[in-house]
Amino acid sequence: MLKQVPDTETVIKIGPDGKSIATSDIKWVINPYDEYAVEAALRLKDSQGANVTLLSLGPQRAVESIRSALAMGADQGILVDDPATEGSDALGKARVLAAALKQLPFDLIVCGHRAVDDDENQVGIMVAELLDIPHLALAVALEVADGRVRVERPIEGAKLKLEAPLPALVTLGGAHAVWNPRYASLPGIMKAKKKPLEIKKLADLELPPEQVGAAAARVRVASLELPVPRQAGVLVPGDTAGKARELVRLLHEEAKVI
Amino acid sequence: MAQGVCVITEFRGGAFRRVSFEVASEGRRLADALGEPLTAIALGDGVAAAAAVLGHYGVEKVYAVDQALLKDYLAETYAPAAAEILKTLQPRVVLSAASVDGKDLSARLAARLGAGLAQDCTALKIEGGALRAQRPVYAGKAYAWYEWADGATPQMASCRPNVMACLPPDPSRSAVVETPAVTLPAAAKCRVLSVEAAAGKVDLAEAQTIVSGGRGMKGPENFAILEELAQLLGGAVGASRATVDAGWRPHSDQVGQTGKVVTPTLYIACGISGAIQHLAGMGSSKFIVAVNKDPEAPIFSKADYGVVEDLFQFVPALIEELKKLKAAC
Numbered sequence: 001m002l003k004q005v006p007d008t009e010t011v012i013k014i015g016p017d018g019k020s021i022a023t024s025d026i027k028w029v030i031n032p033y034d035e036y037a038v039e040a041a042l043r044l045k046d047s048q049g050a051n052v053t054l055l056s057l058g059p060q061r062a063v064e065s066i067r068s069a070l071a072m073g074a075d076q077g078i079l080v081d082d083p084a085t086e087g088s089d090a091l092g093k094a095r096v097l098a099a100a101l102k103q104l105p106f107d108l109i110v111c112g113h114r115a116v117d118d119d120e121n122q123v124g125i126m127v128a129e130l131l132d133i134p135h136l137a138l139a140v141a142l143e144v145a146d147g148r149v150r151v152e153r154p155i156e157g158a159k160l161k162l163e164a165p166l167p168a169l170v171t172l173g174g175a176h177a178v179w180n181p182r183y184a185s186l187p188g189i190m191k192a193k194k195k196p197l198e199i200k201k202l203a204d205l206e207l208p209p210e211q212v213g214a215a216a217a218r219v220r221v222a223s224l225e226l227p228v229p230r231q232a233g234v235l236v237p238g239d240t241a242g243k244a245r246e247l248v249r250l251l252h253e254e255a256k257v258i
Numbered sequence: 259m260a261q262g263v264c265v266i267t268e269f270r271g272g273a274f275r276r277v278s279f280e281v282a283s284e285g286r287r288l289a290d291a292l293g294e295p296l297t298a299i300a301l302g303d304g305v306a307a308a309a310a311v312l313g314h315y316g317v318e319k320v321y322a323v324d325q326a327l328l329k330d331y332l333a334e335t336y337a338p339a340a341a342e343i344l345k346t347l348q349p350r351v352v353l354s355a356a357s358v359d360g361k362d363l364s365a366r367l368a369a370r371l372g373a374g375l376a377q378d379c380t381a382l383k384i385e386g387g388a389l390r391a392q393r394p395v396y397a398g399k400a401y402a403w404y405e406w407a408d409g410a411t412p413q414m415a416s417c418r419p420n421v422m423a424c425l426p427p428d429p430s431r432s433a434v435v436e437t438p439a440v441t442l443p444a445a446a447k448c449r450v451l452s453v454e455a456a457a458g459k460v461d462l463a464e465a466q467t468i469v470s471g472g473r474g475m476k477g478p479e480n481f482a483i484l485e486e487l488a489q490l491l492g493g494a495v496g497a498s499r500a501t502v503d504a505g506w507r508p509h510s511d512q513v514g515q516t517g518k519v520v521t522p523t524l525y526i527a528c529g530i531s532g533a534i535q536h537l538a539g540m541g542s543s544k545f546i547v548a549v550n551k552d553p554e555a556p557i558f559s560k561a562d563y564g565v566v567e568d569l570f571q572f573v574p575a576l577i578e579e580l581k582k583l584k585a586a587c
Contacts, residue, residue: 116397129365154510233558247563
């Protein structure tokens with residue numbers, strides 16, 4: 001599963017409605033954590049011959065991101081693009097994705113643990129709950145063998161190894177350096193243009209429309225604001241030793257943090 | 259009619275995690291604003307005997323499920339237990355910790371109960387008898403206030419560690435502990451194969467002080483001075499993406515939009531120029547110190563205290579001064 005998000009270089013501006021961002025001049029990319037998921041899936045394809053389907057929830061421009069991941073090596077894509085899903089909260093989005101997944105054969109679902117736009121940290125987990133399958137969070141390593149998936153996952157102050165029977169959902173953590181998602185090759189880009197990409201509507205998913213969209217949302221953004229700019233700081237004066245002395249004094253006496 | 263605030267605690271290795279006391283304290287403030295009771299759900303192996311301590315932070319009653327099957331967090335055992343209690347209790351507001359396990363459990367519960375959830379909140383308030391929650395989006399490049407649809411309860415929010423102020427514990431107050439019978443699966447399908455503790459290492463997401471290094475560190479061997487500085491301050495070492503990509507530091511140290519988003523009391527950035535993704539990940543730290551020899555580095559725009567110096571000269575001098583301060587205290 002992948003989501004299209006603004007590139008992380010993007011400078012965020014608030015849109016005229018005061019609840020969403022201004023979307024002009026934004027470069028849209030695959031959510032980095034979802035890109036790690038694509039890479040993890042393609043490694044299973046390379047090593048075990050898995051068939052990799054991409055699933056995304058609209059809008060139409062997300063087609064570009066699906067094509068990018070097809071160019072990396074995935075086999076086919078599905079985009080659910082229906083105006084009725086607009087304004088859905090995380091649970092509404094999870095219902096759409098889960099309904100689409102119910103129509104697909106799958107052993108393993110992989111996606112990012114969060115999308116770096118609204119950082120909701122819940123859609124993937126909710127999909128696992130709605131499908132009643134195990135969820136393994138924040139994987140930094142993943143292997144599949146004998147009908148089971150094993151992951152490594154850091155928690156506060158420790159590292160866990162977990163396993164679950166398939167079918168299961170794994171949300172990916174780690175960083176670019178862990179997964180190093182592959183670049184699309186030129187032949188890959190050419191092939192991607194011919195790979196199947198299906199656009200689905202809610203009606204295709206047998207999902208009652210009253211379960212999604214703004215009217216079904218239990219929680220919504222009331223307002224969006226930029227962070228309060230930090231007050232201009234001070235440059236600590238003196239020579240090297242003097243600066244060190246003065247910084248310790250400031251942190252101890254003024255900020256009172258040491 | 260839904261009423262009251264319920265906090266879901268986190269119990270690991272025989273003790274409640276500090277963030278649970280932060281969440282209980284925030285729950286107390288919200289319950290007072292509503293004029294409604296504060297309860298808690300405590301799940302774990304050996305949790306019932308420890309649960310009365312939650313009263314020190316204002317919890318009136320704890321629903322404890324104390325079973326060996328709950329030793330490690332697994333959604334398939336924790337979610338049905340917590341959901342069953344919540345269905346009976348029908349609280350207006352449910353708070354949890356935005357920890358690794360807390361976020362997983364919260365999302366599972368929200369899907370199970372058909373509730374709205376805001377994860378990783380940095381501020382909560384009651385307005386017109388309903389919850390409002392603030393949380394960072396775009397890793398802190400913007401902040402959103404969330405509201406719940408009319409009548410949509412429970413209103414669920416998980417709280418970012420280190421942000422909600424802990425009440426001073428009041429040992430004279432104790433919580434009533436009840437142990438309701440709940441139905442758990444006979445055995446879990448998921449298995450924890452191993453737990454490897456990172457001995458003595460403070461986790462970045464919960465560290466009060468973070469000393470971070472960037473490309474200016476010039477190589478992995480030079481991080482030793484940052485380790486020493488962090489140790490003196492009782493903190494953790496963080497890193498910029500450039501140093502993680504270069505293989506100098508483990509990925510778990512990465513601070514930024516695709517890494518940890520952190521909120522320590524003190525963040526000391528050494529040799530970090532300040533890419534937009536890094537500034538988003540650490541910009542809500544309470545005090546920021548930047549050490550960089552380039553006075554034009556963007557990191558200085560976020561710094562409360564800027565030091566234009568060669569870090570290889572400055573950090574050892576800073577360590578000396580800190581040792582003097584420690585000796586004097």
